[in-house]
Amino acid sequence: MEVKENKDVLLTGIKVLDLADEKASFCPKLLADMGASVIKVERPGGDPSRDIGPFWKNSPHPEKSLFFQYNNANKRGITLDLEKGLGREIFLKLVNKTDIVVETFPPGYLKDLGLGFEALSEVNPRLILLSVTGFGKDGPRSKYKSCDLVASAFGGSLCVSGSSSTPPLKPFGEQSHYTASLFGAIAILLALRKRTQSGKGEHIDISMQEAVASTLDHVMVRYFYDRVIPERQGSLHWDSSFCISPCKDGYLLLTLFQQWETLIELMDSEDMAEDLVEESWRDEEYRLRHADHIIEVLERWTKTHTTDELFKLGQLMRFPWAPVQSPREVLESPHLKARNFFVDMDYPQIGTSIKCPGSPYKFSSGFLNRRKRAPLIGEDNISVYRNELGLSDEELQRLSSMHVI
Amino acid sequence: MNKGVLNGLRVLDFTWMLAGPYATRILADFGAEVIKVQCSKTARGAESDLTGYFNTWNRNKRGITLDMSYPEAREIALKLTAKSDVVIENFSPRVMSNWGLEYENLKEVKRDLIMVSISAMGQTGPWRDFVAYGPTIQALSGLTYLTSFSQNPPMGLGYSYSDVIAGLYAALAVLAALEYRDRTGKGQYVDISEYEAMCTLMGPAILDAYLNNNEILPKGNDADHIPAAPYGCYRCLGMDRWCVIAVFNEAEWQALSNVMGHPSWSTDEKFSSLSKRKAYADELDELLGQWTGRYTSEELVSLLQETGVPAGVVQNAEDIAKDPQLRARDYFMKLEHPALGMVTSDASPIKFSDSVTADWKAAPLLGEDNRYVYMELLGMTESELSSYIEKGVIG
Structure with missing residues (x-):
């Protein structure tokens, strides 16, 4: 062809x-x-x-x-x-x-x-x-x-x-x-x-x-500069800035420390901030040392919401939160659809055309975002x-x- | 800048954090004159010139x-643009336009300019203003969901991989746009979405979701779609030491069985073909794991590779820093930094027959090249420069 x-x-x-x-x-x-x-x-x-x-x-x-x-x-x-x-x-x-x-x-x-x-x-x-x-x-x-x-x-x-x-x-x-x-x-x-x-x-x-x-992002940098050997820590980000928390219908990636006061206000308005409203938690070092407790309280709060509610609410308040999406949810992403990320590809072996991930760049000239099947x-x-x-x-x-x- | 292949190319670099600096580091490593624009008010955290992170990604x-909060700064940025081939940035979409530095403005002073914007979501679409870091993008792309042992809970990668991927795509885009400019005389604007960049590396799984009505579940280290068994990560002797083994064909299975000394289970009917081994993978992994636990990862992997079985040591940062293979290939290099001293980083996995890193230099100190750029390149006088510094425009 x-x-x-x-x-x-x-x-x-x-x-x-x-x-x-x-x-x-x-x-x-x-x-x-x-x-x-x-x-x-x-x-x-x-x-x-x-x-x-x-x-x-x-x-x-x-x-x-x-x-x-x-x-x-x-x-x-x-x-x-x-x-x-x-x-x-x-x-x-x-x-x-x-x-x-x-x-x-x-x-x-x-x-x-x-x-x-x-x-x-x-x-x-x-x-x-x-x-x-x-x-x-x-x-x-x-x-x-x-x-x-x-x-x-x-x-x-x-x-x-x-x-x-x-x-x-x-x-x-x-x-x-x-x-x-x-x-x-x-x-x-x-x-x-x-x-x-x-x-x-x-x-x-x-x-x-x-x-x-x-x-590897931070991994070798921390070894060469701080002699740290980074270890596995599940879904907790290496610097504890992000964790993954369960919601009603799935999981949400969210931040632990960023915009602390805004976060506590959000949770407190639903009566879910528990002891995190206390003064001691305003200290960054203290929060870092007791991240486990913050994760527990966050979890009780996120479980009362859907991922979509918290994604929208979080982004509205400029938190870099997002649902942990499956490939099917990626396919249905309204953002990717609006940007025409998926391109049609003829696939005669199955007698139809299919949606294929396109390219991640939009060149203003000299680029045709199209796919011919393999x-x-x-x-x-x-x-x-x-x-x-x-x-x-x-x-x-x-x-x-x-x-x- | 050094004598690499991109010598003569000037890049005005408004990038920060990881994705953008990773892209411009590649261009700088290969000889482009990359001029990184910073502001002392914001040069903190990942952008502080005295951190290892900054030094690693900005050499x-x-x-x-x-x-840029001063109106005079815009005029200076436009003068710099006029002398550059490429402008690259990775701010949120509204930032460059707030400064009056959109592609439409910039191309007026440099007709064939190549401008590349990297952002989390891209410059258009309903989520264009969403805030996202590497882990956010990985969660949205399906990578976090699928890099997990089960759905409950998902786990994901222990680092910001998608930032590096966006950086690689951006470097590729700059080079392709240069190829095009050299042939046609036309510059252009390139909008790169990190979300889309990560999704391009999930291609087969997305096609699977589209075409087959499968619910795609995370499978940990299982071979899943790969024609191999055994295939996985197995415990070895020592504290948290592991190896991986991947057996793709009968010859490799026989070789593995030989190394193990033909234990009775290895001749069991249910392990007698690849498809059977895949069907009984859990049991096979259990038995194999009992055997691997008697060896150190290094000795086991040598034994296996010598007989032609694909196997690997799960190396941590220290193992990698001391890895004889990487050292033999000069994967790491040392650079002297005026404040941080002699420090090590990776060189580049891209090597040419005549590659030299002898003239490479550490990342710049804050404002290190102000005199060269403002006086030599833009022709400011000493007193003009001092007056801008005094006002805080350059600072």
């Missing part, structure tokens, strides 16, 4: 070959959303990330993975077996016509196939190669296997999530892959600028562990191999019968 | 003071 070219889009003209599995398929998607032309190169039979759910109608099938669908929208797709000589020959022809290759193979894999950065540079000296791996291409742990769980553990996001009475808790939903992909996309745009200056490409080496460790396995083989590389129908037949494509 | 930037 051809994506309609529009010459006035942010990254028009930038060509990307996407060999990435789940570790970084979000990176080329970010570039595709901004108008780059991305070809997903899958091994014959399809990329293994097609096995990751959730699935449409909950039935596992490589064309029905919603994970794959989301992370590969706006791309075209071909199949190619890099482990066959003929496959490699074709790959080099594609490399010659591209700006960027994104890959997530174990370090050394492409080199062993004769497709390392040096070899690719010989074919195309302007090529930018982005490698996303668990630990980076060098160092004592570079050969270790990784996945979202392993990267999150080594990177430090587990150790501060969860509570002291539970095991450490992994952030939901492949966050290490998304983070590595965001760093990767930034690195690619930096490398493109560098290429304009030097005329030469670049091999960018992103480690998922490092990507995770770079998203490619079917090998969907664009003919258009890419015949129309762009100039292979004949006979050659295509032969490649197909040899399982190269 | 490689220049710093000036300008009190």
Whole structure:
């Protein structure tokens, strides 16, 4: 399926070959959303990330993975077996016509196939190669296997999530892959600028562990400056500024100390402030030392309200409170609807169009917030191999019968 | 600023806290001249120049003071804008317009300006004026709900992840807008919503909610949609020490079984395939946890990885600071700060073949670059500068 070219889009003209599995398929998607032309190169039979759910109608099938669908929208797709000589020959022809290759193979894999950065540079000296791996291409742990769980553990996001009475808790939903992909996309745009200056490409080496460790907010700062090793403290924020409290119909995230007098007035007007009206609680240090008691009193108050009542009331008084929303509530968010955050995406496999999360930025020009569904396995083989590389129908037949494509 | 690839790019930086400074730190690390605008009245907490937090997120930037509550400050800000490529801010939506510094005003003095606004909700929509910090956004996006062992109670992440995500998106937006400006000559305005940024990283779960009539429940560390079992976090020897193990295929399962010395349960029929192991995951986790508890996390993970089983140490801040892998790759670096001394922070996970951090510098002291910016860049005289300082406009 051809994506309609529009010459006035942010990254028009930038060509990307996407060999990435789940570790970084979000990176080329970010570039595709901004108008780059991305070809997903899958091994014959399809990329293994097609096995990751959730699935449409909950039935596992490589064309029905919603994970794959989301992370590969706006791309075209071909199949190619890099482990066959003929496959490699074709790959080099594609490399010659591209700006960027994104890959997530174990370090050394492409080199062993004769497709390392040096070899690719010989074919195309302007090529930018982005490698996303668990630990980076060098160092004592570079050969270790990784996945979202392993990267999150080594990177430090587990150790501060969860509570002291539970095991450490992994952030939901492949966050290490998304983070590595965001760093990767930034690195690619930096490398493109560098290429304009030097005329030469670049091999960018992103480690998922490092990507995770770079998203930890206070964690490493407090260690380096205060020698504090942050611990898990459930839903209580690290500096006790926020907690999560039950309401009639769900949970509310709320502040403990901010605008103290306003908070006490609110609660007292409903006769729910208890002893918090006393003078001693006006002292910030005292409140911090007795946060547990404040949480108990708050809880008795929040339980008499719905999350929506307190969300509205809190925001009216400029408290940064919010309901703990489920994905369904996110879909129904009036704010996201008003901003047209969700975009329609045709999904012919199920005979309809669906609402897909769009992009978080509104560019005043050069951006089309639209989604083309992810490619079917090998969907664009003919258009890419015949129309762009100039292979004949006979050659295509032969490649197909040899399982190269 | 240093000799990085963005050398020559000037960024007027009105950001504060984490999301905005994180974005401009990336630009500064790669050579952009980022001029951070502060005001001594508000330079407290996360914006105090003598805190580790400020120093970490504002390195490689220049710093000036300008009190926007004075009408003269607007004129100065416009002159600075005229000399900048990018203006970036992360105030509540009404702040820049109250100062008369909306994109419409700014582009009059700099035709091809790129202006990026990061806010909690975005510049439009019914919740545009809502107050939110990282934890608020994480609660709204579904991340807190799903990062929990059960619905009652939800737990969430122990840090403000969404601020970093908004910062990363903002850096990406600046670079994409530059690419576009260089090709078309056009600048533009970019409105980034942190709420939406966080929701983009919940994509598959949101599609699941839309397409399948599932009630999506939090599953803790369970594999859920990932084709792996065992998959989870297991207790090891020592105080609060843990490892993770993820077994995706038969070869990895056999390797794990080998390392364990083939206990009788490992050959049990109910663990004989991936789908069966997933079906009996709770029982499997229980048995595996009894075994992992006999080892330290470090020795166990080495044993497992040597035989090809994906496994990891649940590292805390100290483990990460001392991690031989991160050290071998120069993930951390030291910078000398005039008041805080020699301090360590992360370098950048983005490295180029010729990356050097030798010319990186600590965050600016409050108003450190006033003379350079106001006199050299804007051409103020010594007496003009002192008079602005005296009035409090620059201060």
